[in-house]
Amino acid sequence: MNRVQNTKLVLWLIAGFAAAVGITRFVFGLGVTTNLTDATPWGLWIGFDVMGGVALASGGFVLTAIVYIMKREKYHGLVRPAVLTAFLGYIAVVLGLLFDLGLPWNIWHMMIYWNPHSPLFEVGWCVMLYTTVLLLEFSPVPLESTSRYARVRTFLLKFRFPFVMLGIMLSTLHQSSLGSLFLIMPFKLHPLWYSNILPIHFFLSAIALGLMMVSLESLVSHWLYRRKAATHLVAGLGKAAVWVLSVYLVVKLLDIAISGKFGLIFDGSWESFLFIAELLISIIIPLLIFAVPKSRNSLAGQGIGSFMVVFGLVFNRINVGGLTMLRATGDVYIPSWTEFAISAGVVSTAALVFLFAVEKFNIWEKRPIDPQTLPDTMPSFDRASEVWLGVPAVAARTKYSLAFILSLSIGFAIMPGSKIQSQGVAEVTAQKARGGDVLFIDGNRDGYGVMFKHTDHTKRLENAQSCVKCHHMNKPLDQQSGCYECHRDMYSSSDVFNHDWHSDYSGSNIACGQCHSAGEERRAESAKKCDACHTDLIPEGTLIEVKSNMASSYTDAMHSMCLDCHTQKAPEVAERINLTLCTTCHEAAPPDYLKSEVGESLRGPYFNHVVIPGLPERTEGD
Amino acid sequence: MSKAILTDITKCIGCLECVKVCKNTYGLEYDVPRTWQKNDGLSAQNWTAVLQKPGKKYIRKQCRHCLEPACVTVCPVGALHKTAEGAVMYDSDKCLGCRYCMMACPYGIPRYDWDKPVPYIRKCIMCYPKIKNGEQPACTAACPTEATIFGERDALIAEAHKRIKETPGKYIDKVWGEHEIGGTSVLYLSDIDLGFLSYQPHLGNTPLPNRTEPAMKAVPIAFAGMGGLMYGLNWIIRRRMDKQGKKENEE
Amino acid sequence: MDALLDFARGPLFRFSFAILVLGLLRILILDIWGIIEALRKTDDKKIPWKLVSIRTLEWFVPVRKVFSNRPIYSSLSILFHVGLLLVPIFLYAHISLWKGTVGFGWPALPKLWADILTLLAIGTALALFTGRIISKTSSFLSRKQDYLWPLILVIPFLTGFICANAGVSPVLYRICMLTHILSAEIIFVLIPFTKIAHCIIMPLSQLVATIAWKFPPETDEAVCTTLNKKGAPV
Structure with a gap:
């Protein structure tokens, strides 16, 4: 029985990764855990988990219809697993949806705020109701193990036929309404997939998918527990699937032909290849497999055929759910591993619950027995930790939990996104510096240095614990914090005003106090404005009002005068091209009197000679 | 009663006053674009943007406030609704974050707070609190060249047609948003084709x-x-x- | 080296810390699960709750031990544990790292106290190690990991102390920091799987011991079966 245990171990591992992603998603948001964008707001979680999940769970209504409505008692043995799969499938859909919704704690709002025009509203209600119906349909199974609830059980069984009817009716609605969701996106969805009768496509394919999902699940679980596969039943379902698939194929192709989109299938774009592949995998090849009696009755044929239908039709849901919209939106969306982890994890969890239910309740006629849970097997030891693991039931528990936490931790370790890395210590606003040991810091080695008063910094940053605020603890790679990290409002390289040049010995060589008044924080806002000193550099009648010496944008570089110039000086559209150039007002080269004083070391913007159209030109020596 | 905004592309000088005033009015933060995302100007922190096209054409992008909005129809909890004044409003208390509105919008307008653990839909609300008080939206008030103006929808359509008639050859003979998918409350007058504002160049007139x-x-x-x-x-x-x-x- | 440091601080730290928390949680859950299962099997379901809780409390606050058996060893052990627990949790530098990620912090130990406790932890660990070697009774009872643990635990404290206090060259500093981080991470990973897990198991041990004496019926047979000596004379 190692096959079951190994499978479970793998499922637990996947669930662990999903748990790591799930926690990160709820703490840090969707941005860290998905590659979704504003242009692609629905990704794998909607395409696979929700759309695919609902479609995969269609086995429940299809099989109950076959057995209870059409009275094909032959398939009675498949009803319980099918209903259980459907129930778990819907739980998984809701679980997947909780991860995808931005505000999952508001999911119940659908019950109190109604918008009956919305297809999603209808899908939501149907899923809610149908999940309840499935619970009521399935609950007699676990209830039969205890006699205490026998009366509840018989009461529930009385209503089996209405439940089955209700289940089929609700399924019809929301399986098709999943298609209606996309009716409103004719401009995004590729024309090969968009159709006015998309709901009908979805409903037909859901029936085929339901038949094949029940078959595949029966084959897989029989393989898992080493039982003989029920090939005669699967062959019967395959026969039914041939009819459904043929109808689906005819409807699909006719629909495309009538709306004149037939040429698109062969136009050579990647969508056309995708469409052909989908058609082959989901319909044509399985149709051939199940139409020929020989392959229909063979185990291999059944396995391949049912898998192709399941895979192909889930693929169809993903295609409709966003993949084929990429051309219209012009976006690139490749799901991150975290998205795959959640999808796989939700499926794994559902599978684990399924296996649990199969072993605990009478899902099949004969409950599978795990020989390792028998009491007379040897206890096992965990070599690494010298811990007695107890009897195998306990040992399995120990192993699964170990696998779970291991993959969870690895998941945390490889989580993408810088958000989950430490951002370092909190920002501290520095104040006026005063005396002490002085360091000369020239970070970018441009010759312009800063006198850094170290003791002063330590004092201000809470003395003893101050070091870590700048040194090695708050940043990777042991870098010190750059000055700018605290001194956010310091002058920067984008300034029009060159602070270094003003304070440096090779420049104007002026002391701090000459611009920054004493007793105030030395910052740009409190400093003297340029025109306080450079009285001669700004012409009379200027429009410039010096507000800031930053030029972090084009607007700043134009002295924030967009409107002044455009509305007052050059309202003519024809002239406004010239206004965008600096040289319209300034002469490109610095005037000679500046050159002679400082020579070659002069750098930065020196558009001092202003010739604004309509103003008297300033002459040398004014 | 229904108000609208008319943007005349030929008058826009791309000064971004509308963007600035919008950000200030709603206290929108700095934009941190998601690097892998196709940047089209709008984001959760940018409710209006000015696109630049060759030939110094500036096109202001914002929510179109459709007369029969797809987003309002598809919202399962009715968190979006079209007001009598014309604005399409969002109620964050009702929202459950399904993002169906983002999927349904043919112009790709609604944006999402991807980086927040409690994310909401963000988009232009036509300054609904202001227009309710009889004022005009911040952006139209801020526009220096009157490239984007606010008024009754019918009056603005009439004005647009008047401009087309008065200066033949200056505009393409079409008011974008007049009939498009049932009409929108944000209209455009242009000398270039504005098909790029939506996912397909021609949306048709069916709502x-x-x-x-x-x-x-x-x-x-x-x-x-x-x-x-x-x-x-x-x-x-x-x-x-x-x-x-x-x-x-x-x- | 910088890349290595970055890796140790980022993914590796997340991994080891997750293993630490989840591993201990797992042990706790499995233990409680086992206790419940064992309880269900026993006939006599009475548990002397009062006694069990008193014993467990005594374990938490081991003051009485100091005055009864082996006072030096007990007091050393208490001091060792105090340093071991307080310093990593309440060090200012560690807290500010947490603040950067999760957004909240908690009050820190003053630097002086942190230094004293660090040195205390290092000293007591070494004393316990030598004690284990010298004392014949304890060396008879000791396994390899019992000798190793005090030494392993000293590494992050020592390197951390050097990094925080001594002005070493940048290269040495990096080596120290890397050792500090890596050794702490190794300890994190080992805790749930070695005897350090006693921090979680021990509080339950009194309860387990109490229940263990209530053998379920036919225990003898089960024991024989598990030992593969079914039918052999007891």
């Missing part, structure tokens, strides 16, 4: 909600029809089985 309406109307019919069909099928099969059983008994 998008009309496309889901037949399917939604068929819901009760499908529900009852399927029920009847299944019950009838069951009845026939049971009857046949009864007959067969009787026959076997007789034999």
Whole structure:
């Protein structure tokens, strides 16, 4: 029985990764855990988990219809697993949806705020109701193990036929309404997939998918527990699937032909290849497999055929759910591993619950027995930790939990996104510096240095614990914090005003106090404005009002005068091209009197000679 | 009653005053674009943007406030609604974050707070609190060249047609948003084709909600029809089985 | 080296810390699960709750031990544990790292106290190690990991102390920091799987011991079966 245990171990591992992603998603948001964008707001979680999940769970209504409505008692043995799969499938859909919704704690709002025009509203209600119906349909199974609830059980069984009817009716609605969701996106969805009768496509394919999902699940679980596969039943379902698939194929192709989109299938774009592949995998090849009696009755044929239908039709849901919209939106969306982890994890969890239910309740006629849970097997030891693991039931528990936490931790370790890395210590606003040991810091080695008063910094940053605020603890790679990290409002390289040049010995060589008044924080806002000193550099009648010496944008570089110039000086559209150039007002080269004083070391913007159209030109020596 | 915004592309000088005032009015933070995302100007922190096209054409992008909005139709909890004044409003208390509105919008307008653990839909609200008080939206008030103006929708359409007629050859003879998908409350007058503002260049005049309406109307019919069909099928099969059983008994 | 440091601080730290928390949680859950299962099997379901809780409390606050058996060893052990627990949790530098990620912090130990406790932890660990070697009774009872643990635990404290206090060259500093981080991470990973897990198991041990004496019926047979000596004379 190692096959079951190994499978479970793998499922637990996947669930662990999903748990790591799930926690990160709820703490840090969707941005860290998905590659979704504003242009692609629905990704794998909607395409696979929700759309695919609902479609995969269609086995429940299809099989109950076959057995209870059409009275094909032959398939009675498949009803319980099918209903259980459907129930778990819907739980998984809701679980997947909780991860995808931005505000999952508001999911119940659908019950109190109604918008009956919305297809999603209808899908939501149907899923809610149908999940309840499935619970009521399935609950007699676990209830039969205890006699205490026998009366509840018989009461529930009385209503089996209405439940089955209700289940089929609700399924019809929301399986098709999943298609209606996309009716409103004719401009995004590729024309090969968009159709006015998309709901009908979805409903037909859901029936085929339901038949094949029940078959595949029966084959897989029989393989898992080493039982003989029920090939005669699967062959019967395959026969039914041939009819459904043929109808689906005819409807699909006719629909495309009538709306004149037939040429698109062969136009050579990647969508056309995708469409052909989908058609082959989901319909044509399985149709051939199940139409020929020989392959229909063979185990291999059944396995391949049912898998192709399941895979192909889930693929169809993903295609409709966003993949084929990429051309219209012009976006690139490749799901991150975290998205795959959640999808796989939700499926794994559902599978684990399924296996649990199969072993605990009478899902099949004969409950599978795990020989390792028998009491007379040897206890096992965990070599690494010298811990007695107890009897195998306990040992399995120990192993699964170990696998779970291991993959969870690895998941945390490889989580993408810088958000989950430490951002370092909190920002501290520095104040006026005063005396002490002085360091000369020239970070970018441009010759312009800063006198850094170290003791002063330590004092201000809470003395003893101050070091870590700048040194090695708050940043990777042991870098010190750059000055700018605290001194956010310091002058920067984008300034029009060159602070270094003003304070440096090779420049104007002026002391701090000459611009920054004493007793105030030395910052740009409190400093003297340029025109306080450079009285001669700004012409009379200027429009410039010096507000800031930053030029972090084009607007700043134009002295924030967009409107002044455009509305007052050059309202003519024809002239406004010239206004965008600096040289319209300034002469490109610095005037000679500046050159002679400082020579070659002069750098930065020196558009001092202003010739604004309509103003008297300033002459040398004014 | 229904208000609208008319943007004349030929008058826009791309000064971004509208963007600035919008950000200031709603306290929008700095934009941190997601690097892998195609940047089209708008984001959760940018409710309006000015796109630049060759030939110094500046096109202001914002929510179109459709007359029959797809987003309002599809929201499962009715968190979006079209007000009588014309603005499409969002109620964050109702929202459950399904992002169907983002999927349904043919212009790709609604944006999402991707980086927040409690994310909301963000988009232009046409300064609804202001227009309710009889003021005009911040952006139209800020526009220095009157490239984007606010007023009654009918009046603005008339104004647009007047401008087209008065200066023949200056504009393309079309008011974007007049009939498009049932009409929008944000209109454009342009000398270049504005097809790039939506996912397909030609959206047609059918309102998008009309496309889901037949399917939604068929819901009760499908529900009852399927029920009847299944019950009838069951009845026939049971009857046949009864007959067969009787026959076997007789034999 | 910088890349290595970055890796140790980022993914590796997340991994080891997750293993630490989840591993201990797992042990706790499995233990409680086992206790419940064992309880269900026993006939006598009475548990002397009062006694069990008193014993468990005594374990938490081991003051009485100091005055009864082996006072030096007990007091050393208490001091060792105090340093071991307080310093990593309440060090200012560690807290500010947490603040950067999760957004909240908690009050820190003053630097002087942190230094004293660090040195205390290092000193007591070494004393316990030598004690284990010298004392014949304890060396008889000791396994390899019992000798190793005090030494392993000293590494992050020592390197951390050097990094925080001594002005070493940048290269040495990096080596120290890397050792500090890596050794702490190794300890994190080992805790749930070695005897350090006693921080979680021990509080339950009194309860387990109490229940263990209530053998379920036919225990003898089960024991024989598990030992593969079914039918052999007891």
